[in-house]
Amino acid sequence: AQKVTQAQTEISVVEKEDVTLDCVYETRDTTYYLFWYKQPPSGELVFLIRRNSFDEQNEISGRYSWNFQKSTSSFNFTITASQVVDSAVYFCALSEAGSGNTGKLIFGQGTTLQVKP
Amino acid sequence: DTAVSQTPKYLVTQMGNDKSIKCEQNLGHDTMYWYKQDSKKFLKIMFSYNNKELIINETVPNRFSPKSPDKAHLNLHINSLELGDSAVYFCASSQRQDRGLAGYTFGSGTRLTVV
Numbered sequence: 191a192q193k194v195t196q197a198q199t200e201i202s203v204v205e206k207e208d209v210t211l212d213c214v215y216e217t218r219d220t221t222y223y224l225f226w227y228k229q230p231p232s233g234e235l236v237f238l239i240r241r242n243s244f245d246e247q248n249e250i251s252g253r254y255s256w257n258f259q260k261s262t263s264s265f266n267f268t269i270t271a272s273q274v275v276d277s278a279v280y281f282c283a284l285s286e287a288g289s290g291n292t293g294k295l296i297f298g299q300g301t302t303l304q305v306k307p
Numbered sequence: 308d309t310a311v312s313q314t315p316k317y318l319v320t321q322m323g324n325d326k327s328i329k330c331e332q333n334l335g336h337d338t339m340y341w342y343k344q345d346s347k348k349f350l351k352i353m354f355s356y357n358n359k360e361l362i363i364n365e366t367v368p369n370r371f372s373p374k375s376p377d378k379a380h381l382n383l384h385i386n387s388l389e390l391g392d393s394a395v396y397f398c399a400s401s402q403r404q405d406r407g408l409a410g411y412t413f414g415s416g417t418r419l420t421v422v
Contacts, residue, residue: 295340299347299348
């Protein structure tokens, strides 16, 4: 069964702190895609990153970095030197490429990040 | 140019009414989706169409009926609205073969409030 778990419901940090958002997934497929989305207070879903299951390279984009580890089925997201504008709900999501290939995205429950000035 | 556009952005209606939400994408994608985000922010797939064919129907009450007149449009019609239908509904699209590369594009959401 496919499942995405974001165990942290809410995180509160002070500006300039580093923060890591955890994501653990379950899938039987060998080919799958992982995503992170940001949902700011305005409500839209902002795409941050996708990663396919064959690419375990970590990625850095400015203050954002992602650590993909197949051995622990985790795809964690770290924000370095957090800013107030990072305050949002962050979603991790999984899409399987295998049987059926319906392409549906399975979302985690979301982590609400509050960055205080 | 908006890639995935939903209308209306806000919808307030009374219980028992019938309403529709429209979605259009200009990306040339072959697959479109409807997701529901409940009051706890949980996002769940409702329907998906690939080239006008229904491929996902996830235990949604039959008061909800998706319609895809062509692969660029996926509308959601809801009959006999109930209080529990209040949520944000997101439309999305993707290209089946490129899903891992191109990912998904979401609309800005429709906030439905049933009073």
